[in-house]
Amino acid sequence: MADPARSKVRAWLSGLARNSQRWITATVLAGVLAGLATIVQMVLLAWLIHQGVIEKTPVSELTPVFLALLAVLVIRSAGQGLQTRFAARCSERVRRDARRQLHHHWKATGPVNLADTSAASLAREWLDHVEALHGYFARFLPQMTLSVVIPLAILVLVFWLDWLAGIFLVLSAPLIPLFMALVGMGAEKLNQQHFETVSRLSGQFLDKVRGLTTLQLFGQTEAASRTLEARSDQYRKITMKTLKVAFLSSAVLEFFASVAIAVLAIYIGFGLLGYIEFGPSDELTLFSGLLILLLAPEFFQPLRTLSQHYHDRAAALGAGAEILARLEQSVDNAEPIRPDNGISDHGIQMSGVTLRYGEGPVIFNNLDIRIKAGQVIALTGPSGGGKSTLLHLLAGFIWPETGAVSVFGEAPGNQPFGWLGQRGFWIQGTWAENLRLTTPDATDIAIDYALRQVGLGELVDSRADGIHSRIAEDGLGLSGGQARRLSLARIFLADYPLILLDEPTAGLDATSEVFILEALHKLSESGKTLVFSTHHQALLTLADRVLIVNDGEVRDA
Template identity: 70%
Template sequence: MAETADRQSDGAGEPSSAPNQREVKRWLASLARGNRQWIRATVAAGVVSGLATVLQMYFLATLVHRGVVEKVPVTDLTLPFILVLLAIVVRAASQGLQTHMAARCSEDVRRDARRQINRQWQAAGPVAISHASAGELSREWLDHVEALHGYFARYLPQMVLSLIIPLIILVLVFTLDWLAGIFLLLSAPLIPLFMALVGMGAAKLNQQHFQAISRLSGQFLDKVRGLSTLQLFGQTEAASLLIQSRSDHYRRITMKTLRVAFLSSAVLEFFASMAIAVIAIYIGFGLLGYITYGPSDQLTLFSGLLILLLAPEFFQPLRTLSQHYHDRAAALGAGAEILERMDKLGPRFQGDHPKRVTNQAAGPGDRIELQSVTVEYRRGHPVFRNLSLTFEKGSCVALTGPSGGGKSTLLHLLAGFVEPNEGAVSVLGQAPGADSFGWLGQTGFLVNGTWADNLRLTSPQASDIAIETALKNVGLRPLLDSREQGIYSYVSEDGQGLSGGQARRLSLARIFVADYDLILLDEPTAGLDTDSEVYVLEALHKLARAGKTLIFSTHHQALLTLANRMLLVTEGEVHDA
């Protein structure tokens, strides 16, 4: 489905700031550094498991040699049997421990990543947050961070293991028979080179596979998204045939490239199989004494069998790594998107605690002051230039003027959501945002929970009576009375949700409960039904009478009459009207 351009223009004008892969890798490395001990423990368990495997094979070969060649009766082989059992148990235990630690490590990494994003959100502030889609931000916080799991739990440890374990085996095989060692080495010419080969193939494969899936899903989703339209035109069957034929088309294209991409894993498979075959035949001929050069006259059933048993273990870590390669791709992709968002939200946050409170000078405690404030979102296009304003404590100020004239920016300045490029703002003797205040946006905000949960979200200490009073003040009492458990009934219950107006009144109730000195409201009555409008007006009236400082933007006549001061905000100019 084609998105309309207004939605697409969002961010399209900015220069592309996609972080490069190096930056993403650096970020992943920094996450890994914080959880070094778990990654090390995972690798250590993997190494122990590898060593136990080598020992298991060693004792198995010993057993076969002593039983078959030396004809030692089975009753005398108790010790090697016990040792092999011991090796097996250690192997299984360390294998289990490896996944245990890996799970733990990834758990911590994900927590750290989420914390970082949270801090970034907090540092960016509500205005920047409101410019991004909540759905996308939440997807990054949840799904993208989740996508890091495989990288830290599987790929990263396996990467180290696929170096260490083959090396251990190689050394052992060389001491047993250097020619067999050379066969192993030749079949994996240089392990890094081999890994690169695996990596390239797997990366290509992944890319292709995911591209295919996303294309197929894209086709499907496009049609599902527009399903109502298709139903209205009676074209659903045609659309399902189209999904089928398009999907088929993509499948054919994808298979063409996959056929090539799979070759790289086939190469790994080929080398692994051939190495085993060549080693087996070499050992066999050596044992028969057919080979007259090299170390083969030293071969015994023990050393020969051990080499054979170790050969597959030599390749196993690499094969596992290639299976986990998609974890790397997924983490890089997710990491890139997370970083891109962080960069968009502002300078990347490094410290421990987000500092939103600025160094603006504290002013007199009985008024709100803006001193020669300049705000510009884009260079050379100031919203306000050199603006100075004073509001008395306890006044009720209406901001009016055309949309885009700067009403919201003024409110954001007072809220501390936006910092002035120049000048200073002080709110009742504090920097803006230093003290909590009431804020009512254009959309009501409610959480999935009870009425009490919703009000205690901002005022955790509020008593039941205070909550009931606040809800009464915004005219939600009748609704509350209809619910069985009063303020402890769920806001959305039995399919009875809240209308937009009721939701905004709920938000207003939060302000009543909290007893703030300053209350900022952005178009508090815009788009409300008459019922809600009356209640909101009445509530604001009560707040004004209670001596609160109210500053709101509005076009609404009734609200304008409520104010004892009216300001006209147009094109960066603010005048008393």
């Protein structure tokens, strides 16, 4: 994927920030409250020490000030707690918006166009890349404002106490942002390389694991291991480079902040001892000198915190570039317009549909089809004739170049429908968990009934755990026919009005074919609209209408 320009990534991040501006503002206000409480705390602490050491004020007279100091500590803690809470809410909102954008793009792209993309890359975009936005919105963005407001408030107070000490702070403060910018230039590029490398590594690792049996059959496991080792070593090197930049930047920033505070301490110390007579140094007291020393670390703390969170910005820009590259991928086809015809409210209609993949040849040209609700339609014809493509159009997985498609009065995919492709989908878990993927609230009784409808009753009874028997990913633990019937049981359980099946009996033994035929017959008798592609003669006899699909033409048999 081509990397979007940095300006586009920043604009996208700014758009996410605008949608959560209320929480960002609340985070900043809570941080300002905590910062102002810190300033008041230092003022009270310096005044208490001055009164106790210099003025010899009795402790009993200082009790109200001690109580005020405790109250300020409580306010500071409350401000910090609210800042963390509001930051978490802001990040949660932003990540939800980012995932919503990805979901909308994936939906518009469709599973057919996403088939060439590694599942691991999509998973990392959804999980790791989106999670990488957390630090930027929860910490870095609010801290940018706090690193200006709090130091300015401290600077005003320090100038009022001693203008020469204020000048020291003003001269040293720009060093931290300067080095942050210099470090950030390299860190941003490294983080983007980090995300690109780990995405490729994840995709390759998942592909190798899924194809482990094939690799063993062809004796390529050693070569695959060496490839993964090389990619892992590359990932290690980039990770270490990123960590090196982060540690070095922190060390440099801490050094300059420490040097600035040390210079200020030397000035105040020699000023109080009377060795410096320049400027306002002769007016220094224990109160003013101690307060300046207490405020100096707090002056640099927001800037140091910002520098610590600067890698969050680099990580967000790197992850944002990957996400935005996905979002900017063009979707070939636009959503079709539903035909203005009454029949489309009661069945399926294609009107003037023309379809092609990219710049390839036309697959369908000005296609018109009408299917009544409750009909059983069989699509047959030579392989490569367009049967699967026609099913993809009805499912809303792809959109036509021109023309319109209506499914029960709505655009394809807007209403729930049953889909049984040539390759099923299962997760590692129990049979019940796999069936509840489409019907989360299904009872054990309903699941057991659905399994028996597809001829898996005897298998359920033979298992000690029944419907809670476990299967591995990709249906391992079941035969091909049993796994296909398990997928079909989902359709029985969900009770969809429209069911689309792509070669439902392909590659099955005779016993499994019989069970599939019986299950489809039950679905047809219940009034469901069935559209399936097949070469199987028994399935053709089940259909109310047989359509021959060949070379872009669809005609009745």
